[in-house]
Amino acid sequence: MGEILARYAISKLKGYSFKELTFTTNYYGKPFLESYENDCYFNISHSGEWVVCAIDKGHIGINIERIAPIKLDIAKRFFTDEEYQDLKKKTARCNYSISMIYGH
Known part of the structure; x- marks a missing residue:
């Protein structure tokens, strides 16, 4: 779901074709755009039923966490x-x- 959200947001914000966006991951598993590596940065986070995506011109990170009772x-x-x-x-x-x- 996160990749779909990122694909949609990036295509709308940057004007790229939805289908031309190719995602891959770096050594640490962080996803990035293979064909636009230095042009658009994004990050995705999931928690429970929620997903969030942040997009910027530079490196960016985002995190969401479902609040649950503490053990x-x-x-x-x-x-x-x-x-x-x-x-x-x-x-x-x-x-x-x-x-x-x-x-x-």
Whole structure:
């Protein structure tokens, strides 16, 4: 679905034919336009039922994440003790806090 969204948006914004756009991936798996590599940059992100695409003249990245209940046992494995203790103290704001830590 992400490639279709990118193909549609790029063809509308840049005036390229929908069918002439050829996608490939770099060494890290990030997709790029094979025939217009230095002309149009984009990035795609998926989460649950959502997909988002960002397009720019230069390198760009985008990410979306579905907010889900936090599993504190997982947080304990990957966060510092201070971060973990802070998350344990929070209740209603807990999901937002972990999203902000992850996003920055």
